[in-house]
Amino acid sequence: MIELIEANWLLILLAVLVGFVVAWFLLSGSRKTRITREDTGEEPGNARRNQALIDAPPAAAKDTASPPEPEDKPEPAPSPAPPPVATPRAEPAAAAASLGGAGAAVNTAVSQEEAGQAAPEGADDLTRLKGVGPKLAAQLNTLGVTSFAQIAGWSEAEIDRIDDQLGRFKGRIRRDNWIEQAKLLSEGDTAAYEKRFGKL
Template identity: 45%
Template sequence: MQMLEMFEANQILLAGIVLLVAFVVWWVWWVRGRTKPAPKKREYTDVLSEGAEKAARNSALIDAPSAAALVTPPPGVGTMAGIGEVVAAAAAEEVLEAAPAPAAAADDLGRIKGVGPKLKALLTSLGVTSYAQIAAWTDEDIARIDAQLGTFAGRAKRDNWVEQAKLLANGDTAAYEARFGKV
């Protein structure tokens, strides 16, 4: 009996509470639900991504000629006589010497933390086969390689590949393990 009297005496207050709860539920469900920003889609592009299938892009990277193959001697070498031929031959030699030398031996890039089998194969297809190559990378080199790593972009900086490669190239296993863990 007391409960019924209390309910009748506070009908307006209870109606206000019900309306307030209904408004809060509507606001949370309708207003906040509609203002969620769409998740950002990360898009990786590289010079070979315009409409090419993945297999075609990889084949293009593998089949690309090396820089040394693209160098041709200046026109007239072999037909010029005297000092001109000597100068042209010397210039051709300088261009060939400026081309990056092939790596002496392929290192196990999988020893670098963050480089798994897929990434190791991708780096090999890009011509990266030794710790010394990675240890010599500049910020521009990292940006150039990142553009070709697709979904693996950003891993070189995030996992400190250059620092790891310097330690591995120097054979400093103790320093490597102290900084990055067991090899």
């Protein structure tokens, strides 16, 4: 018997493997789940109630479905309007007469009103300097700079001191040559100013 097994061991091993494969196919086919409906004899009302419970969304989904109502926020109180600032009207008219144009009169009046809010009585219109707009003129007025003669007399140290306080306008004093412009404007030399820096 042992001699027979030794001579045919390969065939025996092959027969065992085939047996395992056949058994596996037979067992896997019987494992498939089959759903069968059993008649339980329940009343139709109970069946509908059970089906409604099955079809209903989970409780967690119900909680997250409706977001909370937003709370009403109180509206901010309106801020009071600033009091009107009186600006002298004589200077724009005089400037308009010296410029000789209606458009220049309107521009001068608007820039004087914007810059003149912080400017004291009798101050020069600093917006006549090239590179100085209404905001920068108002900022200069708050720093105590109000006249062309004052700017014309600045030393290098004063230029540095004022320039450090100009924020985003820093560097404009030297770049736009305010000192020379202010000298010509304080002397009233309009022809030399316009020749060097262009029309006022």
